[in-house]
Amino acid sequence: MKSLAILQPSIEIYRNDFYHKLSKIYNLELFAKYKNSDLDKNIKFNKTTIIKTNFFEFEIFNYLKLFNSDLIILTGNLKILSNIIIIFINLFYKKKIYYLNQVLSKKHSNIKFIVFKIITKLISGVITYTKTEQRFLKRYYRIKKCFYLSNGLKSVDPKLINIDKSNYPFSIIFIGKISPKVNLDTFLERLIKFNSKCNLNIVTTSKSIKIIERKLNYLKEKNNLITIKLFLDKFDNSFLIDIFNSSHFMIYPGSVGLSLIHAFNFGVPVILPFGKYYHMPEIEAFKNEYNGFYYDDTPDNFIRTLHKCLNIYMLDDYKRLSNNCLDTVKFNYNTENMVNNLMYFLKI
Structure with a gap:
């Protein structure tokens, strides 16, 4: 050896x-x-x-x-x-x-x-x-x-993954450390204009959550349709499986890297700002309308993309996206x- x-x-x-x-x-x-x-x-x-x-x-x-x-x-x-x-x-x-x-x-x-x-x-x-x-x-x-x-990343047991989430309220998830390149503060500002009920699950570190505490409080004040749930220092798959199984899409408003693969491991499609060369190399795994959606980096287009996701999460189209995510990591x-x-x- x-x-x-x-x-x-x-x-x-x-x-x-x-x-x-x-x-x-x-x-x-x-x-x-x-x-x-x-x-x-x-x-x-x-x-x-x-x-x-x-x-x-x-x-x-x-x-x-x-x-x-x-x-x-x-x-x-x-x-x-x-x-x-x-x-x-x-x-x-x-x-x-x-x-x-x-x-x-x-x-x-x-x-x-x-x-x-x-x-x-x-x-x-x-x-x-x-x-x-x-x-x-x-x-x-x-x-x-x-x-x-x-x-x-290590593959998640397919038997544990739920791709039929029609019984869950519309939910999006962010996972990762929060830094300026993640652009999460801009995302929270734009979410104020989203006029439908939505759960926002944020999985991050207890240290980095302090960066956006003011933005989170402001979002709660301005939009009572958004329910924010924080999960701090919980990155183990045994814990994440329940959060991802109740989340329909992952949002990553900044330069995405391995977090993209993380979401695909759980069969969760991803919403990303447009621009292949804006992201980390792992962006090669992403195909627009195959395992997620791009949005133009403008407030109006961002909201339209969220509504597009909202309209399909209970349809077979969502299951197709979810299965495509699983195939992406299964074969590569x-x-x-x-x-x-x-x-x-x-x-x-």
């Missing part, structure tokens, strides 16, 4: 199933500043320290321990100077090193891409999260040693495919 080391800023709970599956194939060792949950006992964890400056981040740990593994995956952007140092140290060790990062999640300067291209000459290959990113690197930057994972965006894609790439 080969050994695999992964260096990353942090270990999030939604990656546990991916690591669990990897640990059955490789002797897995993780290096990170912190972990947000307990890992399997057979997965080794090494704590790192990150020093940040205005321009760079630098991880401090026992570098030589990293090179005990047969395969090494580095994650994070080019600001993490320690990644570049590890790549140059590897000129001596000659281990197989791969670089994993989101390519299309932010704008990159030409200088960064020049540095990126130089680095790709010194490593065994580049791994992207989505096929769109892989095509982008191959087409525009001529990077041949490039593969994708199909970024996904799940941890099983991620592991299989990674195994295939590492053997090339």
Whole structure:
């Protein structure tokens, strides 16, 4: 069994199933500043320290321990100077090193891409999260040693999912941490003009909910047709299943990423602002009117889209959307495919 080391800023709970599956194939060792949950006992964890400056981040740990593994995956952007140092140290060790990062999640300067291209000459290959990113690197930057994972999550047992929600009042859900890029405050302002009964389920952290407390109180004052329910620090699937089973659509008014896949896992269609390049790479999983709806980023069009969703949630059209969501993750965006894609790439 080969050994695999992964260096990353942090270990999030939604990656546990991916690591669990990897640990059955490789002797897995993780290096990170912190972990947000307990890992399997057979997965080794090494704590790192990150020093940040205005321009760079630098991880401090026992570098030589990293090179005990047969395969090494580095994650994070080019600001993490320690990644570049590890790549140059590897000129001596000659281990197989791969670089994993989101390519299309932010704008990159030409200088960064020049540095990126130089680095790709010194490593065994580049791994992207989505096929769109892989095509982008191959087409525009001529990077041949490039593969994708199909970024996904642990699949939910289909037997637990309810797609017939005609007996529930119209409900929409938001899930994720709240930050400026999520644009939730603008969404709450526009919801004031929605003149039909609606439950708004918000699943987020107790820390980030403080950002929109004033907006929530204002919405309650101005529109008594909207019932707001808060679920704080409840991200486990065993808890989320009940919330998603009573929610008809997920709304994500900002730049959506893995939350899109999260909703599809529960068979919940998604409402998004229009713009393919506005979102994170996971947007490739979304097809307008197949597993959700786009809306133009104007108040009137947003309200019209909500009414469109309201009019179909009790019809067979809704079940079609919901089944399409489940098919999207069943055939592509799940941890099983991620592991299989990674195994295939590492053997090339």
